Amino acid sequence: MQRNDVRRQAMGLGETVRLGFLFGAIYFIQGISDPNTGLLSQPDNSLLRDWGKNTRQVATFAALLGLPWCLKPLFGLLSDFVPLGRYRRKSYLIATSLTALAGFAALYLTPLGEGDERPLLGWLMLASLGIIFCDVVVDALMIETSQPLGITGRLQSVQWAAIHTGTILTGVVGGILSEKRLQKAGFLICSVLMAATFLLALLFIDETPRPPTRNWRGSLRKLKQTLKSPAVRVVGLLAFVWSFNPFTQSVLYMHMTEALDYSEDFYGKTVSLIAVGSLAACIAYAIYCPRVPMRSLVHLSIVAGVASSWVYWYLPDPKAAVAVSVVSGFCYMTGSMVLVDLAARACPLDAPGTLFAVFMALCNLGAAAGTWCGGALYHLGRSWGSVASFDALVFIAGATTAACWLFVPWLPKQLLGLAEGPERA
Incomplete structure (x- = not known):
C-alpha cells in the first residue's frame, strides 16, 4: 500500500512538472507576444509618437488596448461550461492561438501610415483577444492541477517567471x-510565436474528451452564489484597487524619451531590467511563499506596491535609472505574486477558469483605468514642468496602492491564515 502511495505521488509530481514546463512555454510566448506589455509595446508607442501623438493620446491607446482583458470572465464561462468540439481546454487553445496569429499576420501584411491608428488598434485587439482567451484557459488548467496539491503559489511563480524571462528579451529587442x-519585424516575430503556441496546444495538451455540461444552469447558480461570498468580493475589490495605478509604462516611456531625452535603446534596456527584477521576485516567492502565512504576505504586497512607484523619484540620473528599474520590477512583481496567489486560493474547483478570470478582469480593468488617468494627469500637470508632473504622479500612484490597507481587515481570517492549500469560497 505504501509503495502504491509513493508511486501515485511520483506520478502526480511528474504530471505537475510536465504541466509546469508546458505552462512555462506558453507563458514565455505570452510574455513576448502580449500587445500590451510585450515585444510590441515600445515599438507601438514609438510609432504613435512618430505620428505626432502626445502622452495622453498614447496612454489612451494603451488603455483601449487593455480593455479586452476585462472580457476574461466571459472566456472563463465558455471554457468551463461550453466545450469546443469534445474538449474544454485544448480546442480553445488551438482556436485562440490561430486568432492571435491572424491579428499579427494582418499587421505584418498591412501597410501602415500616419493616421492609421484605427487599423493598428483593431488588429492588435484581435491578437490580444486570442492571447487573453489563451491565458484564461491556461489559468484554469493551472488551478485544476495545483490547488488540490496546495502549490498554487509555486506554479504561479513558474508561470510568471516564464513571462518575465520573455520580457527580458522583449526589452532589448x-x-x-x-x-x-x-515595427513590421515585431509583427512577424509575434506571428511565428503564436504559431508555436498552436503547435504546443495541438501536440502537448493531453485532455480527456468530455460532453457539454448538462447541469450548466445549476453550475451557473452556484457560481452566482460564489460571487456573492465575502471572500470573493473583498479579494476582487482588493485586486481592482491594487491594480489602479496611474503610474504606467506609457507615461514612463513618454517621460524618459521626451522629457529626459533618453534613447529608445536605453529605455528598452530598462524594460529588460524591470523584467530581471520581476524574475528574481518570482523565484524568491516560490521559495518563501509556503513558509509565510497569507496575512503577512498581503501586507508585504502593499508595501512592495508602494515602493515600486516611489522608487521612481530617483529616475532622472541615468545610472540610478538602472537600479531603479531592477528594484521597481522586484517590488511590483512581489506584490503581484501575492495578489494572484490569493486569488487562486479563493477559487472553487468547479469553475476555476471563470472565477479566476473575474479576479484578473478586475485587475485589468483597474490597470486600464489607471493607465488612462495617469496619461491625463501627466499631460495636465506638464504646465508645472515635466519633472514636477512626473513626481506628483509617482506620489499619487503610491498613495492609491496604500489605500489597499483599508480593505485588508475585511479579508476572511481563514484565507489570511492559510499558508498552503486551497481556500474555497
Missing part, C-alpha cells in the same frame, strides 16, 4: 526595433 523603426 523592442528597443532595437523602436530605434530602427522596424
Whole structure:
C-alpha cells in the first residue's frame, strides 16, 4: 500500500512538472507576444509618437488596448461550461492561438501610415483577444492541477517567471526595433510565436474528451452564489484597487524619451531590467511563499506596491535609472505574486477558469483605468514642468496602492491564515 502511495505521488509530481514546463512555454510566448506589455509595446508607442501623438493620446491607446482583458470572465464561462468540439481546454487553445496569429499576420501584411491608428488598434485587439482567451484557459488548467496539491503559489511563480524571462528579451529587442523603426519585424516575430503556441496546444495538451455540461444552469447558480461570498468580493475589490495605478509604462516611456531625452535603446534596456527584477521576485516567492502565512504576505504586497512607484523619484540620473528599474520590477512583481496567489486560493474547483478570470478582469480593468488617468494627469500637470508632473504622479500612484490597507481587515481570517492549500469560497 505504501509503495502504491509513493508511486501515485511520483506520478502526480511528474504530471505537475510536465504541466509546469508546458505552462512555462506558453507563458514565455505570452510574455513576448502580449500587445500590451510585450515585444510590441515600445515599438507601438514609438510609432504613435512618430505620428505626432502626445502622452495622453498614447496612454489612451494603451488603455483601449487593455480593455479586452476585462472580457476574461466571459472566456472563463465558455471554457468551463461550453466545450469546443469534445474538449474544454485544448480546442480553445488551438482556436485562440490561430486568432492571435491572424491579428499579427494582418499587421505584418498591412501597410501602415500616419493616421492609421484605427487599423493598428483593431488588429492588435484581435491578437490580444486570442492571447487573453489563451491565458484564461491556461489559468484554469493551472488551478485544476495545483490547488488540490496546495502549490498554487509555486506554479504561479513558474508561470510568471516564464513571462518575465520573455520580457527580458522583449526589452532589448523592442528597443532595437523602436530605434530602427522596424515595427513590421515585431509583427512577424509575434506571428511565428503564436504559431508555436498552436503547435504546443495541438501536440502537448493531453485532455480527456468530455460532453457539454448538462447541469450548466445549476453550475451557473452556484457560481452566482460564489460571487456573492465575502471572500470573493473583498479579494476582487482588493485586486481592482491594487491594480489602479496611474503610474504606467506609457507615461514612463513618454517621460524618459521626451522629457529626459533618453534613447529608445536605453529605455528598452530598462524594460529588460524591470523584467530581471520581476524574475528574481518570482523565484524568491516560490521559495518563501509556503513558509509565510497569507496575512503577512498581503501586507508585504502593499508595501512592495508602494515602493515600486516611489522608487521612481530617483529616475532622472541615468545610472540610478538602472537600479531603479531592477528594484521597481522586484517590488511590483512581489506584490503581484501575492495578489494572484490569493486569488487562486479563493477559487472553487468547479469553475476555476471563470472565477479566476473575474479576479484578473478586475485587475485589468483597474490597470486600464489607471493607465488612462495617469496619461491625463501627466499631460495636465506638464504646465508645472515635466519633472514636477512626473513626481506628483509617482506620489499619487503610491498613495492609491496604500489605500489597499483599508480593505485588508475585511479579508476572511481563514484565507489570511492559510499558508498552503486551497481556500474555497
